Amino acid sequence: MRFDILTLFPEMLSAFLNASIIKRAQEKGILTIQTTNIRDFAENKHNRVDDAPFGGGMGMLMQAGPIVRAYESIAGGLEYKPHVIYLSPQGTPFCQSRAKELADDYQHLVLLCGHYEGIDQRAIDSIVDEEISLGDFVLTGGEIAAAAVVDAVSRLIPGVLSDEECYLEESHSKGLLEYPQYTRPRDFRGMTVPEVLLNGNHAEIAKWKREQAIRITFQKRPELLKNYCPQDSFEKKILDSLNKENE
Numbered sequence: 001m002r003f004d005i006l007t008l009f010p011e012m013l014s015a016f017l018n019a020s021i022i023k024r025a026q027e028k029g030i031l032t033i034q035t036t037n038i039r040d041f042a043e044n045k046h047n048r049v050d051d052a053p054f055g056g057g058m059g060m061l062m063q064a065g066p067i068v069r070a071y072e073s074i075a076g077g078l079e080y081k082p083h084v085i086y087l088s089p090q091g092t093p094f095c096q097s098r099a100k101e102l103a104d105d106y107q108h109l110v111l112l113c114g115h116y117e118g119i120d121q122r123a124i125d126s127i128v129d130e131e132i133s134l135g136d137f138v139l140t141g142g143e144i145a146a147a148a149v150v151d152a153v154s155r156l157i158p159g160v161l162s163d164e165e166c167y168l169e170e171s172h173s174k175g176l177l178e179y180p181q182y183t184r185p186r187d188f189r190g191m192t193v194p195e196v197l198l199n200g201n202h203a204e205i206a207k208w209k210r211e212q213a214i215r216i217t218f219q220k221r222p223e224l225l226k227n228y229c230p231q232d233s234f235e236k237k238i239l240d241s242l243n244k245e246n247e
Contacts, residue, residue, distance in 0.1 A: 059117030087142030091131030113142030
């Protein structure tokens with residue numbers, strides 16, 4: 001999987017790209033991640049990439065020219081068009097299912113990071129395929145959002161994590177939040193590990209995990225259950241019980 005990140009501040013991404021799982025995946029050749037400094041494609045002696053908006057308004061806008069030229073430096077020699085994502089508060093809220101689709105459907109993503117008050121609409125119209133938002137809030141730039149997308153998508157690429165099981169039961173992977181987890185010691189300041197996790201009965205443990213996932217989702221994110229279809233009578237019974245308790 002290849003990621004190219006168009007940014008005015010590549011140094012903001014350096015620590016993220018050179019640590020932990022993302023670094024190891026690059027060393028193994030599973031991921032290729034590069035940053036391109038949009039400022040390098042300015043056509044003035046001061047490398048200026050922003051200007052005042054036509055029609056007035058607060059702040060400055062990133063100009064279309066440097067952005068499009070930065071993109072063309074990546075895509076110009078390719079026989080295909082990479083999928084370009086603009087990280088924007090106007091975008092579709094990012095979610096686990098979209099991360100999975102991006103991991104499955106594309107081999108090359110270009111992530112465009114805005115700054116200042118945004119970017120010239122003509123850059124969006126020229127190169128952008130999709131706009132993604134981390135949520136209903138505004139950041140000073142797209143770098144944090146780009147890092148989040150790279151991380152969420154990368155960990156779904158085969159070989160990045162040690163085993164597929166690492167993400168199959170995580171929060172949002174099946175429409176539910178993840179069940180509670182525990183490690184040593186068994187007793188921490190009087191709080192003990194649930195006995196079911198210590199008895200070695202894998203069938204009972206699996207049922208406990210499913211039940212806890214449903215209960216936690218019901219407590220913390222009940223709206224997620226509106227679209228959740230119980231997998232069997234066991235899960236339906238749990239949901240029915242929770243609904244009755246809260247009538």
